[in-house]
Amino acid sequence: MREALYKTRPVGPEAARFGGQRINDFIFMSEGNSNAYLIETSDGSILVNAGMGFEAEVHRRNFADFSTSPIKYIVTTQGHVDHVGGVQHFRNLHPKAKYIAQSGNPEHQSYDGRLQPFRSSRSAFAFADKFTDLFAYYADQGYTDFATQDKPTPDIVFDERYDFTLGGLNVVLIAAAGAETNDSLIVWLPEAKICLAGNLFGCPFGHFPNLVTIRGDRYRDALTCAAAVETVRDLEADIILYGHHQPVVGRALIHTELTVLREAIYYVHDQTVQGMNEGKDLHTLMQSIHLPAELEVGEGYGKVSWSVRAIWESYAGWFHHQSTTELYSVPPQSINADLIELAGGASSIIDCARKKMASEDYEQALHLLDIVLTVEPAHTAAIAASIEVHELLLPLTTNFWLSAWLDNQLKLLKGGTTDSLNV
Numbered sequence: 001m002r003e004a005l006y007k008t009r010p011v012g013p014e015a016a017r018f019g020g021q022r023i024n025d026f027i028f029m030s031e032g033n034s035n036a037y038l039i040e041t042s043d044g045s046i047l048v049n050a051g052m053g054f055e056a057e058v059h060r061r062n063f064a065d066f067s068t069s070p071i072k073y074i075v076t077t078q079g080h081v082d083h084v085g086g087v088q089h090f091r092n093l094h095p096k097a098k099y100i101a102q103s104g105n106p107e108h109q110s111y112d113g114r115l116q117p118f119r120s121s122r123s124a125f126a127f128a129d130k131f132t133d134l135f136a137y138y139a140d141q142g143y144t145d146f147a148t149q150d151k152p153t154p155d156i157v158f159d160e161r162y163d164f165t166l167g168g169l170n171v172v173l174i175a176a177a178g179a180e181t182n183d184s185l186i187v188w189l190p191e192a193k194i195c196l197a198g199n200l201f202g203c204p205f206g207h208f209p210n211l212v213t214i215r216g217d218r219y220r221d222a223l224t225c226a227a228a229v230e231t232v233r234d235l236e237a238d239i240i241l242y243g244h245h246q247p248v249v250g251r252a253l254i255h256t257e258l259t260v261l262r263e264a265i266y267y268v269h270d271q272t273v274q275g276m277n278e279g280k281d282l283h284t285l286m287q288s289i290h291l292p293a294e295l296e297v298g299e300g301y302g303k304v305s306w307s308v309r310a311i312w313e314s315y316a317g318w319f320h321h322q323s324t325t326e327l328y329s330v331p332p333q334s335i336n337a338d339l340i341e342l343a344g345g346a347s348s349i350i351d352c353a354r355k356k357m358a359s360e361d362y363e364q365a366l367h368l369l370d371i372v373l374t375v376e377p378a379h380t381a382a383i384a385a386s387i388e389v390h391e392l393l394l395p396l397t398t399n400f401w402l403s404a405w406l407d408n409q410l411k412l413l414k415g416g417t418t419d420s421l422n423v
Helices: 053-064 087-093 105-114 116-140 222-233 251-277 282-288 304-316 332-342 346-358 362-375 380-396 400-413
Strands: 027-030 036-041 044-048 071-075 098-102 156-158 161-166 169-175 185-189 194-198 239-242
Touching (some): 036 053, 105 116, 116 400, 156 161, 332 346, 346 380
Parallel strands (some): 044 071
Antiparallel strands (some): 027 036, 185 194
């Protein structure tokens, strides 16, 4: 019987710290916000992913513990900031290095840059405290001269596949555009049967992909993600060097895990489409669609219910056909003061919320408390009840993003602030 792999692997990302790791006799790993890998050959090295700008020197030092081979190629498995940010730092050290990316890379970097302030503010709740601790660690290590975050221009781009050889090592780059970003790619070492997949299926391996991100991003297409899983599975790799945490080792294990993941994505997609065609509303589908036991995967980064909504809205857009008010600009919160007045005051709504909490209807309790807090954000009893319901919800999830959100909301409710994310 299958023992789901996700149960034995970490979930959340961690930024780069000093100390690299040898994977085999020619590949070295430096863990970070996305892992960086150095592939050494007799004629120079290949760098796969460069971290964020401030991580680049950490990765360089970690690799220097194992190799002094000059870097001939830099490859990024996707255009996210935690992959491309350190490219220029390595180019400065190795000016003859060629940067290779999938052809969607310039568009993705432009898209990311366009929304940088928005995305940073939306990510701060999950990463600001972690980065405060990280930079304190760097200071203790005497590391304070950080490279500027790069927005690199590739020297070589390709659409579907790009093959090259360095020092007798054959390297195949395979496009998987749209699975994580519009420029996602896979690095395949056919003789060694090693696949470097980046974050192709989301941050942690063995979990449902993040079809929608809380920090704010365009939806990812479920069928495209499933096809990318199948592409990697059909390589029959012995090792997957993933974008986070330790390698995934064993051909049979990899085949099984990727088959289950592919089928889980198809299941959620097909159940959502079926429900849409049957006229079921979005929230009913979010509540009712669950993976069967044989398709168990983790929900530590993406969640099935969130993905149901992503699929629904990717197909149908934001108009749910539930209320005429959806078509106008005045938000539901605009009548919250009227609801409080009709209820005879905030205390009646708070009492109702506490009854919902007592019956474990926590989400309904949040709806009620939001009515009060949008009108009277300093209402002591509403704040106390909201703190309580957030504390009740927190142990019910192992999802990285949801846990971070609930933690941050508790901090705010208790008078704290969310620090800005400046990297």
